[in-house]
Amino acid sequence: MEAAHKLILEPGRATKNYWRDLFHYRELFLILAWRDVIVRYKQTAAGLAWAVLQPLMSILILTVIFGQVAGLKSEGNVPYAIMVCAAMLPWQFFANALSLASQSVVNNANLISKIYFPRMIVPASSTVVSLVDFLVACSILAALMLWYHFWPTWRLLALPALVVLAIAAALGPGLIVTALTVRYRDFRMLIPFVVQFGLYVCPVAYSSSVMHEKIVGKLGQAPGDRCFLLYSLNPMVGVIDGFRWAILGGSRAFYWPAFVMSLVLTAALLCFGIYYFRKTERAFADII
Amino acid sequence: MRTSSDPMSDPVIRVDNLAKQYVLGTGASSDGLRHVIQNFATAPMRWFKNPSSGPDPGAPDGREPGNGSRNPRGAFWALKDVSFEVGQGEVLGIIGRNGAGKSTLLKILSRITEPTEGRVEITGRVASLLEVGTGFHPELTGQENVFLNGAILGMSRGEIKKKFDEIVAFAEVEKFLDTPVKRYSSGMYVRLAFAVAAHLEPDILIVDEVLAVGDAQFQKKCMEKMDQVAKLGRTILLVTHQLGVAAKMCNRCLLFNKGTLRMNGPPAAVINEYYASSESHPEESDSRRQHGFLKSAVTTDPTGRPKNTFRHDELITVHFSLRSSKLQSGMFLGVSVKDYLERRVFSDQVRLEPQSAADDTQECVFTIPRLFLAPGSYGFLLVIHTPRARVHEIHEMASRFKVVDGGSSLAEFEGTDYGCVQSPGLWKGA
Numbered sequence: 001m002e003a004a005h006k007l008i009l010e011p012g013r014a015t016k017n018y019w020r021d022l023f024h025y026r027e028l029f030l031i032l033a034w035r036d037v038i039v040r041y042k043q044t045a046a047g048l049a050w051a052v053l054q055p056l057m058s059i060l061i062l063t064v065i066f067g068q069v070a071g072l073k074s075e076g077n078v079p080y081a082i083m084v085c086a087a088m089l090p091w092q093f094f095a096n097a098l099s100l101a102s103q104s105v106v107n108n109a110n111l112i113s114k115i116y117f118p119r120m121i122v123p124a125s126s127t128v129v130s131l132v133d134f135l136v137a138c139s140i141l142a143a144l145m146l147w148y149h150f151w152p153t154w155r156l157l158a159l160p161a162l163v164v165l166a167i168a169a170a171l172g173p174g175l176i177v178t179a180l181t182v183r184y185r186d187f188r189m190l191i192p193f194v195v196q197f198g199l200y201v202c203p204v205a206y207s208s209s210v211m212h213e214k215i216v217g218k219l220g221q222a223p224g225d226r227c228f229l230l231y232s233l234n235p236m237v238g239v240i241d242g243f244r245w246a247i248l249g250g251s252r253a254f255y256w257p258a259f260v261m262s263l264v265l266t267a268a269l270l271c272f273g274i275y276y277f278r279k280t281e282r283a284f285a286d287i288i
Numbered sequence: 289m290r291t292s293s294d295p296m297s298d299p300v301i302r303v304d305n306l307a308k309q310y311v312l313g314t315g316a317s318s319d320g321l322r323h324v325i326q327n328f329a330t331a332p333m334r335w336f337k338n339p340s341s342g343p344d345p346g347a348p349d350g351r352e353p354g355n356g357s358r359n360p361r362g363a364f365w366a367l368k369d370v371s372f373e374v375g376q377g378e379v380l381g382i383i384g385r386n387g388a389g390k391s392t393l394l395k396i397l398s399r400i401t402e403p404t405e406g407r408v409e410i411t412g413r414v415a416s417l418l419e420v421g422t423g424f425h426p427e428l429t430g431q432e433n434v435f436l437n438g439a440i441l442g443m444s445r446g447e448i449k450k451k452f453d454e455i456v457a458f459a460e461v462e463k464f465l466d467t468p469v470k471r472y473s474s475g476m477y478v479r480l481a482f483a484v485a486a487h488l489e490p491d492i493l494i495v496d497e498v499l500a501v502g503d504a505q506f507q508k509k510c511m512e513k514m515d516q517v518a519k520l521g522r523t524i525l526l527v528t529h530q531l532g533v534a535a536k537m538c539n540r541c542l543l544f545n546k547g548t549l550r551m552n553g554p555p556a557a558v559i560n561e562y563y564a565s566s567e568s569h570p571e572e573s574d575s576r577r578q579h580g581f582l583k584s585a586v587t588t589d590p591t592g593r594p595k596n597t598f599r600h601d602e603l604i605t606v607h608f609s610l611r612s613s614k615l616q617s618g619m620f621l622g623v624s625v626k627d628y629l630e631r632r633v634f635s636d637q638v639r640l641e642p643q644s645a646a647d648d649t650q651e652c653v654f655t656i657p658r659l660f661l662a663p664g665s666y667g668f669l670l671v672i673h674t675p676r677a678r679v680h681e682i683h684e685m686a687s688r689f690k691v692v693d694g695g696s697s698l699a700e701f702e703g704t705d706y707g708c709v710q711s712p713g714l715w716k717g718a
Contacts, residue, residue: 005412005413006410006411007399007409007410007411008407008408008409009399009402010406010407011402011403011405013402027445028440031439035425038428038432039425039427043427111440112400114419115440115441116398282401285400
């Protein structure tokens with residue numbers, strides 16, 4: 001079929017058919033993703049239940065500490081646990097995707113140094129693992145909603161689009177960190193740290209509108225808004241707010257400038273991530 | 289397929305002035321993030337001093353920016369100025385000692401790393417086999433690994449499904465398909481891995497040293513499979529240290545030495561050159577355990593004049609000089625003559641009686657009869673040993689020499705491999 005398929009290798013030559021190549025290797029992508037999913041819970045007694053247990057414990061603890069002990073306000077009359085859950089799911093996805101992606105290329109060093117394929121497949125397939133975990137963990141949300149008799153609105157239909165946004169938000173930094181980890185293993189130390197911090201920096205345990213009110217209360221309306229906009233540079237703020245808007249429904253006031261800001265930054269990070277990854281991936285085999 | 293031109297005349301691989309440079313001592317181990325930050329922080333200063341060099345943000349490739357030389361410290365060329373072509377259906381052997389650049393070449397051809405200079409053109413689907421069982425996951429079952437490994441080597445799911453039974457039969461692991469491969473014996477593991485690779489159907493197959501695994505029987509099976517693949521008209525590039533394999537399978541060989549292509553020609557000639565070139569680097573010879581027993585071994589004519597090319601009907605004399613002070617009674621000098629594929633032609637040994645000598649030298653002479661060795665190149669395997677007790681010293685392929693045809697009955701076949709000894713048999717009635 002490809003009788004005249006010709007390949008030219010030259011230094012610095014941008015692979016003209018990169019995206020076509022990527023498509024050509026889709027089977028490898030799927031099979032690597034499948035491998036990672038299968039292997040993740042091999043020889044564990046609880047198996048896939050771990051994907052539920054981890055976020056469930058986090059939700060419980062954060063609800064008790066922030067909702068009960070600290071007495072922070074939820075959004076409208078939404079149960080605090082559901083509010084935390086709506087944020088914990090995308091956050092956990094992001095955190096998992098980032099840590100798994102950053103390790104993925106190094107963990108697959110044997111493949112990288114022996115076989116050619118578009119390297120982007122590796123972090124991408126590890127993101128699929130996080131996505132599977134995320135989908136399984138969604139059952140927590142369903143269970144909580146049933147428990148509290150909390151019914152979603154039509155806004156829930158926006159969820160798939162928001163999941164795509166979450167994937168983009170995770171993949172951008174993921175690609176950058178992956179490429180950096182290949183050369184500087186320092187990022188292996190850094191990422192768990194970042195993830196730990198991020199849980200508190202991102203509006204997971206509390207509502208961003210509560211945050212917004214508090215900043216405005218301290219600084220006044222205009223500087224407060226500006227300061228909150230700065231806070232929204234964090235792409236996960238947009239994703240989490242989006243999730244809450246879709247899941248919690250009615251009572252929530254949506255602050256559009258912050259969401260757009262997150263959106264722009266997510267897109268910028270994704271573009272830069274792809275650019276940087278492609279620029280460095282050609283040398284992966286030499287430096288890994 | 290093109291119809292206007294003969295496909296045989298079109299090379300499927302064309303390599304032009306290929307070069308690959310590696311920078312030693314970089315990477316995270318020695319060139320951590322700290323250096324980059326340091327570089328980055330001091331870059332404006334350097335840029336200020338030497339504006340023409342421009343800011344070099346972070347110097348991520350490990351070069352030292354602004355120190356005048358664009359040639360980074362500790363850089364070396366793993367490949368330099370390599371050009372060759374490979375035609376459709378050729379089986380090309382690539383030989384050379386360790387570090388000659390063979391594996392680097394394969395890595396460039398299989399797109400794992402990119403060249404620093406030069407250009408490669410490849411026509412057709414390439415599969416490269418730089419390792420057996422790349423990507424095998426110990427936790428997955430045999431069956432799952434077949435699909436995983438197949439996909440990694442570039443087979444589609446449909447293709448693997450179609451060949452699945454064949455692969456399993458070849459590997460002889462039918463009973464263990466649902467067992468995780470971490471429970472496999474190493475033999476089973478290698479067999480399964482090779483079986484997947486053996487069922488690849490690319491236009492061009494690139495193989496690195498893969499045949500050096502498994503037991504003798506399995507190796508034979510692999511060789512047969514490779515022969516089959518070659519007979520189907522596929523192009524094969526094969527890196528090997530087993531020169532016998534190269535001589536048997538390939539129709540052309542490349543000899544690499546220190547990153548350059550030293551010779552490109554028929555296997556027998558290239559293998560001879562390989563030995564000739566190792567002769568000129570005695571310090572690199574494969575000798576083990578050299579404790580200075582042997583001072584020299586020199587081939588001469590019967591009058592004692594050194595020479596290393598003999599006619600097939602001449603006597604070949606070897607003078608051995610041994611260090612007499614090291615010899616003890618009961619030691620033997622073992623001598624084997626090996627041909628260019630390091631096949632042993634014959635062996636003999638002599639008991640060494642230590643004699644004290646003023647210049648610490650003890651001589652012995654060995655003569656190989658005329659009309660015995662067939663034309664070709666040979667070398668000596670020399671072993672100084674105490675039988676059934678200890679080997680004191682080994683010299684591999686020492687003192688190489690050549691036997692040329694001075695007009696034998698098979699003179700017209702000189703250069704082809706028709707055996708190592710001449711026949712003393714007699715014909716009648718022909």
